[in-house]
Amino acid sequence: MKNMKLDYPKKWYENRIALEGDAEIGAGTPPGIQAKTLAKSNVTRIDTRIAFGTFVALWRRNRGWDAAKLAETAELDTEEILEIERDPHCEPEPDAVYKLARVFGLSPKPLLELAGLIEPTTPRLREEAVRFAARSESVAALNDREREAFEAFVSAISEPA
């Protein structure tokens, strides 16, 4: 609806703003963020995060994309992509994980789990992640072994929980 008009006297604002004081006023969660999947606590799991970073790097290399191309497609900064790929101590923003999930065509939930942003509930996720990270190395082109590991991991995290 358009054309909504607010027409309160100046005195009203004076009284009401005094009541507001220095209070915080934020409310809600933006549409699109699956609020209930975001845990309150930050679960730090370096091992799954290594797998998350490796997965992001291999996904784009499998496409022949550089980090800038993935960043542009996902509407993220290149630096953020590189940080996710290379620094398992870096905690990705939930929004960045949602954007990557959208580009990858995957459900955000297992990726949020890998990124350590929610408690893992996907069966065998951690075992699969460690196995995947151990079998993959960040070298220039995907070799057959890496491709096989990558594809097996995609199918493992694509299974319904």
Next chain:
Amino acid sequence: MTESRVFLRKSETNELVESSLLDEVTDHHLAMWNGSWRPAMEAYCAGRVLRDKPEDHHWDWKWKANEWRPLLGYHSFAIVCENDLQGLMVASDFKSARLQAQFGKPIVYVEFVATAPWNRPELQNPPRYRGVGTVMVAAAVELSWDLGYRGRIGLHSLPKAEPFYRESCGMTELGKDAAHQNLMYYEMTDNQAERFRQK
């Protein structure tokens, strides 16, 4: 798009300054968000761990705009004062009240609302302007009146904002909602809305 004349209190002079409430968030507003609000938030968050960042630090208004813009049931609002964006809100009009006294009746539900980083005492003290929350709640109540919902509104408050909705706005607290990140859910009845408009 309609512009309403509203007021915010400027800390520097302690005077009420004329501001604009727009009943549509335009690309121009999103460009302002991208150009000043977002960098200010990023600068504050740099080097801070997650628990010390503002609860809405990851909200990306630009990215979400295309999801709600084409929909009749969503209404967006922006407050502009002295050529900068001071607050943003998106509300929907097809959700139903949970409070027993008005159960099942439609409400204006505040999907999300936030004030610019420089208006938050937690980030900048004193804040540049006060009153963004008041203007946005007034806008939600007014929209509810316009739709024939008699001023009924509902929202999930971020934890630090609970006193504002409970005490300053006089809304009824209905408990934490497991389906919404355990945020506290509040509703304003038609009587509470009437009091809010009169005060």
Next chain:
Amino acid sequence: MTESDKRTMTLNLTAREMAVLEQLAAAKDLSKTGVMRLALRLLQAVDSKIRMGQKLMFEDEKSKEKSELVLI
């Protein structure tokens, strides 16, 4: 409602549909036009979610049992 560029249409409803409309208008504390406009906005919002690949689910508050409402 202050929107200026309104259009008017005649709506033909069966007696049962009209009875439901009147019952909803009473329950929702809205005019019949208000109910029709609410229904339109709700349908558009649901339809847009489904087009984006999302499902419309109902959850029983007590048993937490979920059921999907299939619209297409």
